[in-house]
Amino acid sequence: MKLLVERLTTTPKELAFEGDAAFWAESGGDDELAPRPLRSVRIQLRAHKMGEDVYLEGEAETELECGCSxxxxxxxQALREPFRIVLEPASGRVPADPEAAQALARDGVCLGDELDAGWYRGSEIDLRRYLREVVALALPVQxxxxxxxxxxxxxxxxxxxxxxxxCAKASPDSPFAVLRKLQVERGD
Ligand SMILES: [Zn+2]
Ligand SMILES: [Zn+2]
Known part of the structure; x- marks a missing residue:
């Protein structure tokens, strides 16, 4: 999931990646009840450069099998997650967070606190971790x-x-629950 910065221009370049089972395992967790993909994750990406800044936007998409909470x-359930991020050159800066500094050295990219901005360094950006994060955050929590x-x-x-x-009496649909709801609505 690599992006060559010097190939980018102001005209958006279309790219496509496919996240296989290994990609999923890194983002989805292996909890038995965690949502599982029924096929690989398709990632459509448009990338362009404005000045030295790299603009990425696209969509990650797959179909999940979930366990109802x-x-x-x-x-x-379909997973369809749009994403958008602007990367500016790190130049001489080093991220304060050691993990981000490590990512910048290893992947040529590190992310800010929010997933919509980050820094890049060098001519090749490895987007795998970023895209993993996008997918992980898109998974239904409940x-x-x-x-x-x-x-x-x-x-x-x-x-x-x-x-x-x-045991239906204990359910929220019991007459008592209805009565309580009415009392709340009437305010007494
Ligand atoms: Zn259910
Ligand atoms: Zn029961």
Whole structure:
């Protein structure tokens, strides 16, 4: 996922990268419940230079298999994450953060606190770590199979999307919950 700085001009250059399983393993974590890609990550990138600054923008895209954080069902979800970053030459500067300094020496690029700015050095920029970060931050933190997933009953473990168990009184849909909600709305 390398970018040759001297080949860039003011006209955006289209590039495409593919993130394989190894790329994913570096960004997705190996937690059993973590979202898994069903195919490689496709990265479309447009790069241009304005003065000495390098402008990158594009999109990372794949399809995920996620585990619902409420009912544990596996389901598919598209991942489509736009990104944009401006890199300015580091020149003689050294990042205060030792990890960033290391990245600048190794990859020719280091990132700022936000993912939209950074520094580069030299003629070749390795974007792998940056793109990994983009994908990692795009992963759903609390995956839901659908917005209104009712989850599992905390008492008997029944999937409340498909059945109503006899512990139903404790569910938020019970008459008591409705009554409480009404009281809140009326303000008494
Ligand atoms: Zn669910
Ligand atoms: Zn139950």
């Amino acid at each position: 409420r009912c544990l069902a596996r389901y598919r 995956p839901l199979c659908r917005e209104d997933c009712r989850g599992l009953c905390p008492h008997c473990g029944a999937d409340r999307n498909v059945e109503t168990c006899s």
